[in-house]
Amino acid sequence: MDDSDILFSTLSALGDFYPLSFHLNHQEIFHKFMTKESFTRPYNKNKIGYKRRGLSLFSHDGGDSGEIDLGSIREYNFLNNTNYSEMSFNKPTKHWNDFHEVSNHLEPIADSIGRSHFISFDEGGFFPPHRDLGKTYRLISFFDCSPLSLYFILDNKKIAFTPGYFYFANTRKSHSLFSFQKNSIILVLNIEISQKTTNFVLSNLLES
Numbered sequence: 001m002d003d004s005d006i007l008f009s010t011l012s013a014l015g016d017f018y019p020l021s022f023h024l025n026h027q028e029i030f031h032k033f034m035t036k037e038s039f040t041r042p043y044n045k046n047k048i049g050y051k052r053r054g055l056s057l058f059s060h061d062g063g064d065s066g067e068i069d070l071g072s073i074r075e076y077n078f079l080n081n082t083n084y085s086e087m088s089f090n091k092p093t094k095h096w097n098d099f100h101e102v103s104n105h106l107e108p109i110a111d112s113i114g115r116s117h118f119i120s121f122d123e124g125g126f127f128p129p130h131r132d133l134g135k136t137y138r139l140i141s142f143f144d145c146s147p148l149s150l151y152f153i154l155d156n157k158k159i160a161f162t163p164g165y166f167y168f169a170n171t172r173k174s175h176s177l178f179s180f181q182k183n184s185i186i187l188v189l190n191i192e193i194s195q196k197t198t199n200f201v202l203s204n205l206l207e208s
């Protein structure tokens, strides 16, 4: 166990899924999705049948091709004999600056953000059960969907969420997603674990 594991334990001791205090401007963000032709890249081009598309916010080189970052880094490393981590993808893309409704809130920890993206699910789109065991913590948010249309199962429990809020999610525990409608959108941010980024969560709890 290293320092980042101890800090992660501090965060996960507060819950496996809990909201932060800021609420995103949902309508502004939705308007941008509609005007940007946003989701042209598959999420994991080897698994098209999983019906997911992505929009890169932080990538390896600041590009938005999604070539490596929109997919499983663990699978990519295995197939290509590489050693990427979530923090290898810490260059903001042009979309990060476009979505200032999101980036403004994260400004205090902008230098600690790794692989991050929006994901859009088609009807029947899903992630099968898995764990994310990298040295980061996850903040996630939801758009244009509800717990009725997008099932998020974390540690065998169905999660109640409100669109537009940021949540800490303990994705080291087994989790899966399934969308019953098209255009369910989630935002996934990987944050490098440090005292600063831990304090960021602790000082921005909705329920404190």
Ligand SMILES: [Fe+2]
Pocket: 130, 131, 132, 171, 175
């Ligand atoms: Fe995951």
